[in-house]
Amino acid sequence: MVDKLLEVAIAKVFAFAFKNYIKDASAKEFFAKVQQLIRVGEIEKARDNCIDLIHLRPKSHEAYFLLASLQYELEEFKKSITTLETALTIKTDPIYLELLGDALTASGSDKKAIEAYSKAIGNHPSPRQIEQKRNALQAKLAPPVKPTVIPAATPQPTSQKTQSPPPTPAPPAQSKPPKQEPSKATPPVSPPPAGQYASSSFVLDCGEGVTLDLVKIPAGKFMMGSDDGSSDEKPAHEVTLNRFWMGKFTVTQKQWQTIMGDNPSRFKGENLPVECVSWHSARAFCRKLSEKTGREVRLPTEAEWEYACRAGTTTPFYFGKTITTDQANYNGNHPFSSDDPYGDYREQTVDVDSFEPNAWGLYQMHGNVREWCLDEWHDSYRKPDRLKQNGNEAWGKLDVAETDNRIRMLRGGSWLSNARNCRSAIRHWWYADFGYFNFGFRVVAASDVR
DSSP: OOOHHHHHHHHHHHHHHHHHOOOOOOHHHHHHHHHHHTTTTHHHHHHHHHHHHHHHOTTOHHHHHHHHHHHTTTTTTHHHHHHHHHHHHHOHHHHHHHHHHHHHHTTTTTHHHHHHHHHHTTOOSSSHHHOOOOOOOOEEHOOOOOOBBOOOOOOOOTTOOOOOOOOOBBOOOSOOOOOOOOOOOOOSSSOTTTOHHHOOEEEEEETTEEEEEEEEEEEEEEEETTTTTTTGGGGOOEEEEOEEESSSSBHHHHHOOOHHHHOOOOOTTTTTTOOOOOHHHHHHHHHHHHHHHSSOOOOHHHHHHHHHHHHHHOSSBBBOOOOOOTSSOOTSSSSSTTTTOOOOOOOOOTTTTTTTTTTTOOSSSBBSSEEEEEEEEESSSSOOHHHHHTSOOOEEEEETTTTOOOOEESSSTTTTTTSSSGGGTEEEEETTOOOOEEOOOOOOOEGOOO
């Protein structure tokens, strides 16, 4: 939840700033500076500038919330709690309360968490939401029990790999797990399970010896969304799709450099995913790649993305009911459930071909970087029937100017995300002209690509 809250915090602040401080040059300058620092990943400097902003506008609850979010990001939990308590004296906002609950939980202050949280939500206008939040927080305050050992993955029956070393003990309750490099995966040696499809591949020539691999995604139907998830994931509904081709990996920095001539990424490496790209710049890459190859490529629709991610599964992850950091790159300090072990928090992206792919041959649909989709943001799945009958059509306007900054969709979670925010059904959103260091993308092509 944390990274999603940080999204909302930043969005609230910048929307508030340019709407309400349009004539206040000093405040606008601070907001713009904070925004730019976040863009380039200078979170500590952004935090310091937020403090200066609060001195300038001491009654701006949005500024306090942004500061608290950045403090949380930097694991300054107690400072985040104090800042949020100040924000809540100015305005009681459900998003502020959720972050307060997370900060109190992370700080380990069990009794204080319940008391402060209950006091903070005392004047909240929605009793149903209050009860939900209180129950959710109390559930969080029972920390996950770390097992004595981390179970080893079950090997494939036909695998020729050597025996894995014995599992190592889990770290103490309050210590962070040591960083480990993810293993490079090899494609599954056995065919996909019954009822699923083996994918064939197609290669686009980017020039200079650089290629981009696509895999075939079969036509079919699936249940999109989750009635057990957040409100924006509901209602779960059946969607029909035609066959299409999707990038086997997210676009790499080498591919981006070859097509676009630059590299905006914070974490450098040819085989790392390109990040810090906006929705508009991702579409510009697609246009240039289309011109170079003579094959039309684009961003996926939300329905295409989730359908391809699930690859015939109905569980929260294409691995099954849960996930570990041996399977994906996310923040292992926040496991999916209280029964799951803690894992690694690598604090950056990893190579796009790390870990095992799903049954259709797609890598890292969970974690590493969030992936832009074509669609506009909608707060639920109450969509027109034609979109349920054709998931290859995007939901929203696409013929827009490069200055258009409406909210667009991101899917898949990232290296910053907790396990829950990497589920197949999870939905994220952001403004179209903003690129963050956990935003990337992959491309798709129509079914008639060859």
